[in-house]
Amino acid sequence: MEICDKLKILADSAKYDASCSSSGSNRKNINNGIGNGDVSGICHSWGADGRCISLLKILLSNACIYDCKYCINRCTNSVKRATFTPREIADLTINFYKRNYIEGLFLSSAVIKSPDYTMEMLIQSVSILRNEYNFNGYIHCKTIPGCSKELINQLGNLVDRLSINIELPSNDSLKLLAPQKQKTGILEPMSYVSNHIKQNKIDTNRFKNDFVPAGQTTQLIVGATPESDLKILKLSEGLYNKLSLKRVYYSAYVSVNNDKNLPTLEAPPLLRENRLYQSDWLLRFYGFKADELLDETHPNFNHILDPKCDWALRNIDKFPIEINTADYFTLLRIPGIGVISAKKIIKARREFLLDFEALKKLGVVLKRAKYFITCKGKYFNKVYKFNQNFIETNLIYQERSYLPMPEFKQLSLFEQLNPTKEDKIKCLTGSL
Amino acid sequence: MSNWKLINKTFLYDGTFDGLLTIVFDCYCKKTFPQKIYAESNYTNNFLDDIFIIKTDYDKSERIFNGIEKNICAKALYNSYYAFLSDDNEKEINILKYICTGFDQGPKINNMLTISYVYKVINMRKQTLSECHKFKGLLRFQEIQNNLYYASIHPDHNIIEPLGHHFIKRLPMQNFIIHDKTRNLCFLYNKNEYKIIDDINIEIPDISENEQKYQELWKMFFKTIAIKERTNPRCQMQFMPKKYWKDLIEEP
Numbered sequence: 028m029e030i031c032d033k034l035k036i037l038a039d040s041a042k043y044d045a046s047c048s049s050s051g052s053n054r055k056n057i058n059n060g061i062g063n064g065d066v067s068g069i070c071h072s073w074g075a076d077g078r079c080i081s082l083l084k085i086l087l088s089n090a091c092i093y094d095c096k097y098c099i100n101r102c103t104n105s106v107k108r109a110t111f112t113p114r115e116i117a118d119l120t121i122n123f124y125k126r127n128y129i130e131g132l133f134l135s136s137a138v139i140k141s142p143d144y145t146m147e148m149l150i151q152s153v154s155i156l157r158n159e160y161n162f163n164g165y166i167h168c169k170t171i172p173g174c175s176k177e178l179i180n181q182l183g184n185l186v187d188r189l190s191i192n193i194e195l196p197s198n199d200s201l202k203l204l205a206p207q208k209q210k211t212g213i214l215e216p217m218s219y220v221s222n223h224i225k226q227n228k229i230d231t232n233r234f235k236n237d238f239v240p241a242g243q244t245t246q247l248i249v250g251a252t253p254e255s256d257l258k259i260l261k262l263s264e265g266l267y268n269k270l271s272l273k274r275v276y277y278s279a280y281v282s283v284n285n286d287k288n289l290p291t292l293e294a295p296p297l298l299r300e301n302r303l304y305q306s307d308w309l310l311r312f313y314g315f316k317a318d319e320l321l322d323e324t325h326p327n328f329n330h331i332l333d334p335k336c337d338w339a340l341r342n343i344d345k346f347p348i349e350i351n352t353a354d355y356f357t358l359l360r361i362p363g364i365g366v367i368s369a370k371k372i373i374k375a376r377r378e379f380l381l382d383f384e385a386l387k388k389l390g391v392v393l394k395r396a397k398y399f400i401t402c403k404g405k406y407f408n409k410v411y412k413f414n415q416n417f418i419e420t421n422l423i424y425q426e427r428s429y430l431p432m433p434e435f436k437q438l439s440l441f442e443q444l445n446p447t448k449e450d451k452i453k454c455l456t457g458s459l
Numbered sequence: 460m461s462n463w464k465l466i467n468k469t470f471l472y473d474g475t476f477d478g479l480l481t482i483v484f485d486c487y488c489k490k491t492f493p494q495k496i497y498a499e500s501n502y503t504n505n506f507l508d509d510i511f512i513i514k515t516d517y518d519k520s521e522r523i524f525n526g527i528e529k530n531i532c533a534k535a536l537y538n539s540y541y542a543f544l545s546d547d548n549e550k551e552i553n554i555l556k557y558i559c560t561g562f563d564q565g566p567k568i569n570n571m572l573t574i575s576y577v578y579k580v581i582n583m584r585k586q587t588l589s590e591c592h593k594f595k596g597l598l599r600f601q602e603i604q605n606n607l608y609y610a611s612i613h614p615d616h617n618i619i620e621p622l623g624h625h626f627i628k629r630l631p632m633q634n635f636i637i638h639d640k641t642r643n644l645c646f647l648y649n650k651n652e653y654k655i656i657d658d659i660n661i662e663i664p665d666i667s668e669n670e671q672k673y674q675e676l677w678k679m680f681f682k683t684i685a686i687k688e689r690t691n692p693r694c695q696m697q698f699m700p701k702k703y704w705k706d707l708i709e710e711p
């Protein structure tokens with residue numbers, strides 16, 4: 028088979044993975060090799076779906092021996108199969124890299140022959156790149172569920188980032204849709220990698236062979252199974268806190284197979300995916316806990332209001348917040364105020380007290396924030412009432428005034444309410 | 460700076476960072492600042508302007524260069540340099556005021572965002588840096604000879620130098636040319652040293668079969684990797700506006 032045909036098949040099979048990030052590694056260029064890492068990551072292009080293209084995202088093979096119901100490559104599907112040789116992968120990566128098409132490689136694979144055999148092929152590909160071609164660019168590799176620890180070790184010493192996709196957010200769903208994978212086959216290697224990374228950080232003497240410097244990530248499929256947003260978010264929270272994952276990616280389920288155990292969705296639940304990304308940020312950077320954002324009485328996110336607005340309205344007694352005195356994490360709890368704005372406010376108010384004009388000059392967007400703050404004890408002049416109903420009505424009115432375009436109708440799967448303009452833009456980027 | 464005297468002159472300089480720092484030196488010593496500052500090459504003669512040509516003095520510029528780092532902070536130097544690369548036609552006067560005020564205020568100058576020239580300098584720095592970052596991804600090399608790579612770009616700001624450094628670090632064993640077609644500037648690197656030259660004609664030879672092959676593979680990958688069910692041209696366009704397309708290999 029021509030390399031061109033293989034690439035077509037194996038990029039096509041890899042495209043559903045949401046991860047595209049090339050950040051978190053500052054691997055240096057050593058011995059006049061090829062490439063280096065960029066801590067903040069670099070996007071090289073944007074595909075027709077608006078997602079950033081940063082890595083050569085391919086599978087080593089799609090000739091799977093497993094039969095996960097949701098997957099296009101399950102053994103019972105009749106799709107074209109292809110398998111790269113490790114050398115082909117290395118050559119493609121190097122030649123794309125030299126032309127600055129990509130930041131590096133994101134290599135994953137279906138299970139061919141056995142988990143261990145597949146892992147060995149992955150290791151071979153990456154090892155040609157690192158050891159033979161002296162490649163110091165970014166490499167993200169998937170580990171294969173159920174492979175041996177020794178192989179995880181070898182791979183971890185070569186790559187920047189490792190991931191094992193959980194895909195299905197509960198044991199029951201896993202049994203139902205991915206019968207050959209076991210929860211332990213996924214979680215055990217994950218905690219193994221996480222411990223190994225921690226250990227590596229303690230051994231400060233080792234500056235060679237850094238183990239997975241950009242950390243590990245995972246992906247959850249949203250909408251293929253009945254778990255609530257609360258359940259998914261709790262899982263993510265646990266992964267961040269207990270296993271120190273770098274990122275959890277959420278991937279709106281795209282119906283590719285028909286199966287009695289699968290829902291038939293007209294369109295992927297993109298708005299829900301977006302809400303999960305938003306709340307994931309709140310967990311990681313804003314000091315929120317999953318239990319604050321959702322609870323048994325509200326197990327799913329609001330479709331009109333973003334998670335922070337929603338939370339603020341349910342906790343209106345904590346507002347208004349005085350801009351000139353609130354500490355960093357309190358500022359971050361104000362709807363519409365993000366990390367950048369909060370930092371700007373803290374910096375600027377060292378010089379003088381801030382009023383609404385000064386906030387605008389700093390570039391702080393007041394659209395949402397104005398309802399929740401005071402400056403030098405004063406409310407924003409158009410906010411003449413501080414109560415929950417008034418604010419809620421205004422916020423909803425504001426969000427809805429961005430009238431929907433027909434092509435976005437599909438987003439509101441569950442209700443006739445429409446997402447905001449920002450939602451629409453952010454929703455499909457995957458680079459939230 | 461409040462007691463500085465505004466003099467009714469238009470300063471012309473050679474358009475280099477050293478040239479601008481020479482102006483800063485002179486102005487700081489005399490506690491005056493001019494009405495306007497232009498690079499000679501950008502200036503179209505205006506009958507009403509009272510012109511004064513500043514000759515670049517490397518001794519003066521070096522003293523200011525070191526002075527900024529020592530008496531304000533490293534960040535201020537960084538801000539000034541990246542603001543200087545901006546395409547903004549009032550950048551010089553704003554940078555001048557920013558540096559001079561910085562000498563009086565010290566590092567806290569960078570927090571004084573409500574002063575318009577401080578805000579402008581920081582904003583210009585942001586814009587050039589963000590464009591530079593964008594091109595670190597969007598630039599496309601073509602192999603035009605064995606191990607000689609060429610890329611053309613059309614940036615708004617003059618980012619060729621920081622951009623070139625990025626690629627030297629990344630691809631130290633690759634000869635390359637980055638061609639800023641907006642300004643007709645070329646960054647040349649030969650595995651050993653680099654040079655920036657202007658006004659050259661580069662003939663791009665027909666590309667080899669091998670180069671053709673990788674371009675085709677990339678185009679195909681680009682098309683394949685998008686998820687059909689999530690097609691969103693508006694979003695794609697937002698991140699990658701049309702103005703970038705002409706130098707890409709892929710066809711968005």
Ligand code: SF4
Pocket residue numbers: 091092093094095098099100101102136137138205
């Ligand atoms: S293991 Fe399951 S999810 Fe992975 S490629 Fe095979 S069938 Fe698909």
